[in-house]
Amino acid sequence: MQTARTRRDHRRFTRALALGMALGAFVASGIASAAGTLCNARSPAHRVALVELYSSEGCNSCPPADNWLSQWKDSGATQSIVPLALHVDYWNGLGWTDRFSQHRFTERQQTLTDLAGGHTIYTPEIFVAGRELRSWSQRDSFQSRIGKVVAEPAQANVALQLTPHAQGSFNVDAQFTSKAAPGAGALNAYLAVYENSLSSHVGAGENSGATLHHERVVRQWIGPVPLVAGSAQIRSDIRVDDANPDANAAAPADRFGVVAFVENAATGDVLQVAELAACR
Incomplete structure (x- = not known):
């Protein structure tokens, strides 16, 4: 016993x-996994939809589009939707200067339109994975476009790593590799730094007297960086004060974040995307 x-x-x-x-x-x-997700991100095996809104504070039809985009401020990646708001500058001479506008966003909007065979740019305008979607406000149409993008296997990989430094600054390291078939054409890498929880009280123009709220506003833009032999890297030191001189460095870290993507230079198609909120 x-x-x-x-x-x-x-x-x-x-x-x-x-x-x-x-x-x-x-x-x-x-x-380890939880710690890793704070400062690392990698694109999935399927394609992710980059949703670009071209907007302006001088346009009275833009606030509804801004509000529409904000629904994916936090959870877009889980639905394979990565939103960005790019404020253009061609409304600035019509009564109100948009402090978030950059001429390079006007140029990008025109380039995407030209590549698709179009001629006219306007606000608000939505591009999904590099292609215009005029019916974005119709839920079924938008979800159908997203579904088609997500159903495709990724033709590129994107890996992001953020390393926090002093309060209000971080280093970003983005790695891009192509999975596209030979002969697919030249590919470019891009990196965008966005900011959430922004507002402006508009004093003139079409939105005079209104207080506008914005999410995912692009403040810094790096690229195009060509993929050479199927790969590229973007490394940069990001300072919150550089992205927004009025920002409070003590604001929540996830007020800022980065989005990295690979684009076909000949067609404007966005092949793959990754995003990551800033960490401390």
């Missing part, structure tokens, strides 16, 4: 030890 009990006790101990080790490994893995 003593020998049998000893053997049973030994088996219980062994199982308990194995369970404890497994549980410890699981918890450690979870902690």
Whole structure:
């Protein structure tokens, strides 16, 4: 009896030890995974839809589009939707200067339009994965376009890493690799720094007297950086004060974030996207 009990006790101990080790490994893995997601992101095996809104504070039909885009401020990546708001400058001479506008966004909007065979740019205008979608406000039409993009295998990989430094600044390292078939054409890499929770009280123009709220506003833009031999890298030191001189460096870190993507230079098609909120 003593020998049998000893053997049973030994088996219980062994199982308990194995369970404890497994549980410890699981918890450690979870902690590592949680820590890793704060400052690292990698694009999935399927294509992700970059949704670009071209907007302006001088346009009275833009606020509804701004509000529409803001629904993916936090959870877009889980739905394979990565939103960006790019404020153009061609409304600035009509009564109100949009402080978030950049001429390069006007140029990008015109380039995407030209590549698709169009001629006229306007606000608000939506591009999904590099292609215009005029019916974006119709839920079924938008979801159909997203579904088609997500159903495709990724033709590129994007990896992001953010390393926090002093309060209000971080280093970003973006790696891009192509999975496209040979002969697919030249590919370019881009990096955008966005800011959330912005507002402006408009004093003139079509929105005079209104307080406008914005999410995912692009403040810095890097690119195009050509992929050479199927790969590219963008490394940059980002300072919150550079992105927005009026920002409070003590604001929540996820007020800022980065989006990195690969684009076909000949067609404007966005092949893959990754995003990551800033960390501390």
